[in-house]
Amino acid sequence: MNIKTVGMISSYGALEKRGDWLWQQTPHQFGIWDNIQMQALASKPDFLLMYQFDFPKPPSQKSWLDNLRKRQQKPQLNIDSLLRGVSKERIIYLLREPPLTEVVDRNKRNYQDAQKYSGYVSGPDDFAPVPDYMPAIWYHNNSFRELNEMPPPEKVATCSWITSGINRTANHRQRLDFLQSLQSSDIKFDLYGRDLPNWARKSGELGNKWYGMAPYYYNLSIENYADNNWYVSEKLWDALLAWCLPIYYGGPAADKLLPPGSFLRLPSLDEKGIAYIQEVTATPDAWYAAKDAIAEARQIILHKLNLLNWLSEFVTKVS
Template identity: 65%
Template sequence: MNRTVIGMMSSYVGLNPCSIDWLWNQAKQPFGQWDRIQILANAERPDFMLMYNFHDFPQVPQRHWNPLKNQRRQKQFIDLQTALEAKRRGVPPERTLFLWREPPLAEIVHKNIATYNQAKPYCHYISGPDDHAPQPDYMPAIWYVNNTFAELEQMPPPPKVKPCSWITSGIDRTANHRTRLAFLQLIHESDLDCDFYGRGLPTWAKASAINNKWYGMAPYYYNLSIENYADNDWYVSEKLWDSLLSWCLPIYYGGSAADKLLPPGSFLRLPSLDEKGLQYIREVTATPDAWYEAKDAIAEARQIILHKLNLVNWLAEYVAKF
């Protein structure tokens, strides 16, 4: 059976150049296969191209009074165009998809809009989790627990030995980031039994760095899944998928997208990032009762993530329309 090959290009540092096995752990068949498609990120001549959080589009240079500078700028522009065409590997715009993952935070929304516009000459389908995107939509699910698809699909709940964890980062570029860090400090200074994991966090957080999120979630009944953006109907990120795939009951702070995508009872709503929110977490995590009550809903949500929301399945459904 002939398979449709999907290549990928991205501006994510960790994916550039893209490794051939990107997303293979999310595919239900070997070598990144899902039904009639195969993910081969660096395939030489793919049938479709996925631009995934790609923002390295050539910018038309502004003219300068100095002719030599104009020549240099024009040459740089042409070089960037040539490099982009090489990355596109001959895939036409009608078979190129652009998926953006950045939330429309007030400080960066203008950059998101500019990127959507820059993608238009190269892509037929341009989507992002905000109303400014040409095709507003939820982000197809990716996750950062490094278990195989088969393991995640078939595993029972792992042993739960601790109440609660939070995996986050020390990024503080926006007001929303700083609110999250202030809540982290509030929890740290309380008597709440919660373990912190992540990179770039302040030293007072006493957080541990981990390479596989599974180890910071699977042994815990509850996980704090706190988005950097919670103000529209589209944005929901891997924070929720990672938690559920690790068989945690997420205590979730985010927008309404999660309510539309997941079954009722599969996560709890954190009311706020303040003393009220802290008290809510304290009451829930005092016993594992809520986790036991939610176990069936968590199991259902996991299968929805793996089979329906999964980016690989999303790509298979998109290609099937051609």
């Protein structure tokens, strides 16, 4: 089989130097999945993935002050130099951030600019050139084979929530308000995350999300965005791969991708939602009832929704 290499560029700073990006999402060595090899830093890849790449803002009309500061300005980014000679029809642009009100204009500009360089431009919102679900990535350090073959780990605790203290949008602030209300209730759950506010009673940060999920029957999987038919993120994949039953707050995309009963729907981020969490987590019964559906969902995430599988299918169509 002729293996095609797939390179990657992203505006996520943590990925800039990750030569092994996505390698944990395949049972094979060095990022191979079927007919592709994920080589993010390859100098001359056969295909190129632009993964949440934010194009530079268009230059505004310069004032006299801008001219005075010209020497201090960074040189304008040359997009062509980042594409490594890959032809347009073999460049894939996937935007994965949700269309929050505060960033909709930026997302629309990214889509417009991406169409100049990429033959396939997609994202989880209605105004994307190709509206579609985000292919799955996950944030456990376990090997693919371990995740694929493992039985449910021992469950010794009730419920966890892994989140952050980001508050730059109204949706983020709504989630923090719900966290504060939940901690004011008598519901027992363990909170993990970074940059959380001082009032949050947390158990610390995690280097591997597995340790904040695998021992728990339930996980609160609360999206930043729940207002369209496309957006669903790793919050759900991570919980299911750790054999948790997610108590999920998000849009209807998850219902179309996963089997019935593999997650529970949190009705709202208010008193009604708190009452629901309290009722579900009072016993592990719901987890035991959902165990077979969780097992089925895990296989769908690992083998079908997996971003590597998506890329492999794309390469097959184009080649």
